[in-house]
Amino acid sequence: MMMTTILVTIIMLLIWQVNIIVVLCFLTLFLGLELFFFSSVLGSVADGSWVLLVFAAVLYLVMYIWNYGTKLKYETEVKQKLSMDLMMDLGCNLGTVRAPGIGLLYNELVRGVPAIFGHFLTTMPAIHSMIIFVCIKWVPVPVVPQNERFLFRRVCPxxxxxxxxxxxYGYKDVRKENPQTFxxxxxxxxxxxxRREAQERSLESDENGNTDSEEEVASSSSRVLVGPNGSIYSLGVPLLAECGGVSNPNFGSSTSFDGSLDGTMDGRRSLDNELSFIHMAKECGVVYLLGHGDIRARKESFFVKKLVINYFYAFLRKNCRRGIATLSIPHTRLMQVAMQYMV
Structure with a gap:
């Protein structure tokens, strides 16, 4: 009860952002009652209240083992994630066959390529033409708007x-959407x-083009000579060009405009090709890839660590609710691979 009161107080301060006076009143009232109850339990240990203390100790031990094992598993996955150099060496085909379709690989990493993906590459005869590493995070806000739910970034070229x-997802969001809606x-x-990425690249190229054209104009105007007869010559014009009376120092503007236009057309064509590739991959089907990572203590580890990881934490993971039930993934579109980490 004391732990619950402390956690609710932290939530009121950090998430709900309740007035500090209300928080102090809540903490004083409930924590005072619980301390009074705890002191009465300590005073009657000989009369049988030790059972409550043992029960509280067991609950604390279970939560500590779960937190310790989960943290150790996440740190191991972060250390053993695949490097970008390895992905570049494998090439765009990832050293295997790319079959049409979209593969949604669920993992807990926010950055990088998880090691379980390498296990998929070595176990499966082919991999999907498009891979999306999906990471579900619960953020300390009530509800996340639908247009802000997904954050994307490229992993490789x-x-x-x-x-x-x-x-x-917020703490009031309930995942009730079916797989098709998701x-x-x-x-x-x-x-x-x-589309937003293509627009940003187009704006960056336009800014770079404008900067380059301004520099060209400035440099060409600084390289203008006036002949003895009053004629104006530009050093930027080739020697075999027409010998007119006046040379236009901005002769390269049309060339730069054509280059920027070609770059815009290439960017538009690349965007259309990528969007059509996504549509074709979606029509071929979406498959869910789940990697079950398990941790085992090394042989040279201490006895207590082996006992906690190999038995207690393994028992808790075996009896907790699996991701398939939580995500409501259809079994006809599910592929699973198990991997073991030595910690």
Whole structure:
């Protein structure tokens, strides 16, 4: 009860942002009652209240083991994630066959390529043409708007067709959407991300083009000579060009305009090709890839660590609710691979 009161107080301060006076009144009232109850339990240990203390100690031990094992598993996954150099060495085909379709690989990493993906590459005869690493995070806000739920970023170069997606949910959000709705929202958010990325690249290229043209104009105007007969010559004009009376120092503006126009057309064509690739991959089907990572203590580890990791934490993970039931993934579109980490 004391732990619950302390946690609620922290939530009131950090998440709900309640007035500090109300928080202090709540903490004083409930914590005072619970301390009074705890002191009465300590005073009657010989009369049988030790059972409550043992029960509280067991609950604390279970929570500590679960937190310790989960933290150790996450740190191991972060250390053993695949490097970008390895992904670049594998090439855009990832050293295997890319089959049409979209693969949603669920993992807990926010950045990088999880090690379980390498296990998929070595175990499966082929991998999907588009891979999206999905990470579900619960954020300290009540509700996350639908248009802000998914955050995307590229994992490798564009021809790899690999993305990182962070699906954010508030503590009042309930995941009731069926897989088809979730897939539709995810694909729409991915298309918005690709369009926004193309617009940003176009703006950057336009800014760079404007800067280059201004520098060219300044440099060409600084290289203008006036002949003895009053004629104006530009050093930027080739020697075999027409010998007119006046040379236009901005002769390269049309060339730069054509280059920027070609760059815009290439960017538009690349955007259309990538969007059509996404549509074709979605029509081929979406498959959910789940990697079950398990941790085991090393042989040289201490006895207590082996006991906690290999038996207690393994028992808790075996009896907790699995991700398939939580995500409501259809079994016909589910592929699972198990991997063991030595900690």
């Amino acid at each position: 564009k021809n790899y067709h690999m993305f990182r997606c962070i699906a954010r 897939e539709q929202l995810l694909i729409e958010s991915l298309e918005k991300f690709i």
